[in-house]
Amino acid sequence: MRVLLAVFAYGLRRYSTYRWATAASVVVNSVFGVINALVLLAVFETRPQINGYTAADAVTQVFLAQAFIGVTAIFGPPLELGERIRDGQVAMDLMRPVGFVRWWLATDLGRAAFNVLARSVPTFAVGVVLFDLALPAEPLRWVAVLVALVLAALVGFGLRYLYALAGFWLLDTRGVDAVAWLLGPFCSGMILPLVLFPDAVAAILRTLPWAALVQVPAEILLGRTVLPGGTLGGLAYQAAWAAALLVLGTVLTARATRRVVVQGG
Template identity: 45%
Template sequence: MGVYWAIAVRSFRRFSTYRIATLSGAFTNTVFGFIFCGVYLTLWHTRPGLGGYDVSDALTFVWLQQGLLAPVGIFGATTTVELGERVRTGEIAVDLYRPTHLMLWWLSVDAGRAVFQLLARGGAPLIVGALAFDLNFPSSPTQWLAVAVSVALGILVSFGIRYLVALSGFWITDSRGVESMALVLSLFFSGAILPLVVFPGWVGGVARATPWAATLQVPIDVWLGRNPRGVGWALAFQLVWIVVLGLAGRMATVLATRKVVIQGG
């Protein structure tokens, strides 16, 4: 495990060098936070209690959403872009020669990235939002712990999705089309546009059952204490998707490795 820890640490250091990009990203998230707040205030004043959220819940959702977009990798991250590009160009052969597991290697890279983004960009929009609006915060150490666990699980679910998207390039040559489709699905089903609790009927039921819901909506609901079936069920939902995506990723890795060997590397 020492090698994977070292990879994560180096990944953290790598992303910490992009200071201007990090500051720009935090500023952009903050600006969009105010824009979304304007939209949400109008919507919730028109429909009070929409989706079981009050106005304070809705505004808290906005700032948590903006703070988690980068750590969770809703718009894609190293795993999607860099790994997908390495598959497309054939540089993935170098990764396969390493005496490490391909999936664990990239999971370590993504973990270092996510921790840095969480520390550098996750808190800034939330602090600004808390100064400007009356937001809700966890009321007990137990709830804070549940939030931390849920955010970590959400990042793992997101990695599982992005890893499979990147590896699709082994079969379709270029994964950029799949990346674009995955981005649309992620924005719609994660809660990056609207909380999934406002989606009506069967559409809402389907949306809340997808793995994308486990990346953003579930951690925010744990923060808000808005889990109808309890926090335990919410965390179990995330764990189930981690197992499913992990097994799918492992199988895809094995099949992809065989494909590379068949093609002569």
Template identity: 50%
Template sequence: MSVFPWVAWYALRRYTAYPLSSVAESVTNTAFAFMRAYVLLALWQARPALGGYDVTDAITFCFLTQAMIGPVQIFRGLELSDRIRSGDVAIDLYRPVGLQGWWLADDLGRATAELLLRSGLPMVAGMLVFTLRPAGPWALAAFALALPLAVLVSFAIRYLVALAAFWLHDDRGLQAIALVMSLFFSGMILPLVVFPGWLGGIARALPWAALIQVPADIYLGKRTGSDLVAALGFQAAWAVALLAAGALLTVAARRKLVIHGG
């Protein structure tokens, strides 16, 4: 049996070991969901049907994306960065399994734990106060595919940023840049549908759109038929491309470590 399911399982156990901490983070996400909701409510009252969304779509988008923060991991990088800085990555490289595969399995376990412990409260709270857009069975089924793809793209981006520490030695500046890009171009701050002209076109073509905007559009039923297939294909294509880039960069990083006597 492959070691990767065990890595994911132990990551799930590790990230569910302190449920009260996760509940506290969920409460924080919910509080920010209400703050964002009232900002979006004011915007959509001034500009109804902005970007093809109505008020209900905008509020649903707000609470849904707050529920996705944990699984998709918008605000944090990988522990791998710290291990590269400390030199503990040498232990990871001695394992008889691929570095990328190990950390991907670990991240999938983490994402499952975050989904179980952090994602429910924002949606329930939103339903109690506002009228949220209910997702149909087909939209829910498609969203169940889109969310794991979003996690894969998120991991691939964060893995590339973490590997940069092999060359930069201190990747905190790059981590800060990556955070800004993730917040702005994923739709976390504002739905990408409100971005005008060429900026909106570029934002929707970048990989960060696969993290939040695409899954949210699928949940809201904005992607159907061939457009839905294209949306899932967009996520899958970016996941494959970025994971392939991560595999190549892993080989380069391993060679660099050996060259420097690691």
């Protein structure tokens, strides 16, 4: 555990050195949040409600999505694991006296923790200042949102770990990453709340893990969770996907390790 905490701290310190890049990311996220919010406000001028969502709900989800970008890394960056597989450095990673998945998870959680403080909070604050967001008054709702944030980070890591792990078979994961960066934002509610999609399409997208990154946390914040069990059902949904992805990653890592040994890599 001490080793993993040290790895977590290393990840946090490493990303905290890119202060100007982080500041630029806050500006970019805020600007895109404002643009997206204005577009949705124009849409809701024609219809006061769409599938139970009001204009304030939609704008709130926009800024929650922008605040979650850095935590979930839905637009990247990819895990360095993919590059290390390609250039052979993964052989040294496999020799570490710590579980392979846990090592990368601890590193990535350090990155996510830094982004919560330096990127998520300022971006969401911009939305609070510029727009009338639908914010909950109950403290327990905010606690649930924090739990949802942690679970979203775990799901985001699980997905990116699988993308990187594909390098053991494909050797180059840049194509996988390119497709993922296009598919993830569309399926997660990052670009557009899933409630604005046709019902059949939204129902399909809700069954995929990407919904756990933005749509479900947004509904928990708004108190509009459509999953059975309400807020607890939404958190359970996220936890189930996080566990499934981590277990799948562990199983595939074991298979990939045997593949590396057979190939002599």
